[in-house]
């Protein structure tokens with residue numbers, strides 16, 4: 589079978605599930621991965637004959653795409669903030685909105701660096717693939733960075749990602765809802781507080797499941813996504829309390845948030861005594877992130 593014929597099979601099999609542009613993108617990712625082709629090769633070498641082993645790989649990928657499995661899980665990797673990340677079913681696939689949060693934090697660190705010459709200490713709660721702390725580590729000099737997650741399997745991926753991107757992060761397996769404080773982290777830190785605490789915690793309510801795509805619902809880890817309808821901001825309450833205990837004087841708390849719960853999340857922070865609470869929209873115009881200081 590030639591590359592051209594293989595591409596035709598993909599279009600035929602997937603045409604009722606995805607738009608043609610998306611099928612083309614999937615196919616490009618797969619020829620890059622399995623044949624080392626570039627976009628140009630795809631045109632110039634369209635008569636290249638795919639060997640039996642590689643054909644099996646394409647067939648397996650096609651089957652998984654037909655079941656609406658995300659291409660990132662099929663490839664086992666993705667890109668975030670211009671960096672490579674391994675992903676599997678234990679890690680949420682990093683989203684573009686989260687890149688915007690990372691960019692905001694990098695800007696904030698520049699301000700903090702002007703105020704103090706000591707190493708910045710940074711904690712990411714609910715680290716998943718490690719996309720937030722790793723991309724921060726790549727873009728911030730002189731920082732001590734830690735990440736916490738409840739999932740041992742996600743943390744294994746995060747560790748591999750830190751190695752892949754050649755940064756040093758301390759990862760801890762911990763249920764954030766069950767701890768009273770973060771003192772256990774300070775033996776690993778240069779300071780006994782954090783300049784920045786960031787979290788993109790689970791925030792999708794059960795009631796929002798109806799509106800979600802099958803590929804997310806059936807493939808991504810529910811522990812990373814969902815909270816109860818009754819207490820959807822449980823993580824924000826808890827992390828805000830921990831931040832009150834452990835943020836440094838000029839410290840800053842950053843959250844990614846549920847777009848429908850922006851004002852409620854802001855109110856939680858104001859009620860707890862945070863003063864400068866800024867709600868920001870993502871590029872799609874949805875309330876998506878918060879920065880707070882006290």
Ligand SMILES: C[S@@+](CC[C@H](N)C(=O)[O-])C[C@H]1O[C@@H](n2cnc3c(N)ncnc32)[C@H](O)[C@@H]1O
Nearest residue numbers: 682714715716737738739763764788789790812
């Ligand atoms: C929305 S995902 C964010 C993952 C990653 N930070 C990102 O932005 O792509 C939330 C993460 O919180 C973790 N998590 C869920 N419950 C937790 C808990 N009780 N304590 C610590 N981490 C938890 C999940 O395993 C998941 O990795």
